Amino acid sequence: MATANCMELRYLKSFVVAAKLLNFSEAAREMCVTQSTFSQTIKQLEEELGTVLFYRTSHKVSLTKAGEELLPFAVTAIDSADNCLRRMNDMQALKCGTLNIGVTHSFNMVMHETLKDFMKLYPDIFLNIVYKPMTELVNRLLNHELDFVLSFRPQGNYPLIESHLLFDDVLSVIVRRDSPLAAYDKISLSVLTDYPAVLPAKGLQARNTLDDILSETGTELNVRAEMDEVTPLLRLVRSTGMYTILSSSATEDADDLVAIPINHEGCRMEGCVQMLKGIYKNSASKEFIRILCETSLVKKRITYWLK
Known part of the structure; x- marks a missing residue:
């Protein structure tokens, strides 16, 4: 019974390819079989269904009314079978891959x-x-x-x-707990201009958000350095006492640092x-x-x- 079901699926795949290409030679190549084998497969499917699926002449292949009726159901059946196979393989994939x-x-x-x-x-x-x-x-x-x-x-x-x-997050000023800026609950960009900054490099998401806000407000910060990785950036904040600007979650596991949200409506990050x-x-x-x-x-x- 299992062998018959596999054969039926192969028949349907051959039928769908032939219906798409309307050329048995090209369809046989796509299915990696000889044209005679492919033609025999279509013939066996037609015999099993008891109807003709293709009009064949020496110059043209076209679907019959029965073939047009079968095509969407064949496509659905093949997609369902392929999806089932993917899901079964997926279950095994948790053991490898x-x-x-x-x-x-x-x-x-x-x-x-x-x-x-x-x-x-x-x-x-x-x-x-x-x-x-x-x-x-x-x-x-x-x-x-x-x-x-x-x-x-x-x-x-x-x-x-x-x-x-x-989760929701917000662009924030990151400083040491002993920084004067740590006293703020929220902070305006204008306050930051008096302090040196080390910023994430251009192209990083926090920097992109910050640059949009700086451009909108016309604010210029006193930037002393830029870095393209968060860990060394936070290390520099710790060692120098300067501030940086990142998402507030950047200090999630850093008890010695404080994140102060920037007071601007464009600071939301998702x-x-x-x-x-x-x-x-x-x-x-x-x-x-x-x-x-x-x-x-x-x-x-x-x-x-x-x-």
Whole structure:
């Protein structure tokens, strides 16, 4: 019985290819069989269904009325079978395989706990973590090099990418607890002009948001240095007493630093999972994101798009 079902699926695949190309020679090449074998497959399907599916002449192949009627059902059946196979393979994938994840530097604060827990639960899955600026990660996602990207919501328009909100954040001034700026509950950009700053490099998401606000307000900061990674940037803040500007979550595990929200309506940032639209979400990706949502930073603000 199982063999017959497999044969029927092969018949349907051959039929759909022939209906698409309307050329048995080209269809046979696409199915990697000889033309005589392909023609025999179509003949067997027609005999099983008790009807003719194609009009054939020496110059032309076209669908009969029965063939036109069968085509959408055949496509649906093949898609369902392929989806079933993907899901079964997906179940096995939690025991092996590779998960490719893009992460912006400013999103690093939630990764340590997530990686530790995921690797403990799924020791046979290889994790390929790529830290790059948002623009490069988006390009890799669009090229199917990454399963998903963890970042703040991008400012550009990406119609092929969907952003799923994980948590809200705000652009903030990051200083040592002994800094005069640490006394503020909220801080205006005009106050910062009197203090030296070390900023994230241009192209990073926090810097992009900041530059938009600086341009809008006409504010110029006293920038002494720029760095393209968050960890050494915070280390420099600790050693020099200068301030930087990042998302408030950058200090999640830093008891010696304080995050003061900038008093401007354009400072909202949204931590998101970026995925390609219409792409099947494999179980390993869903499980990684589930564990991510259990971290202390996002647990109370989780959205339920994965349910």
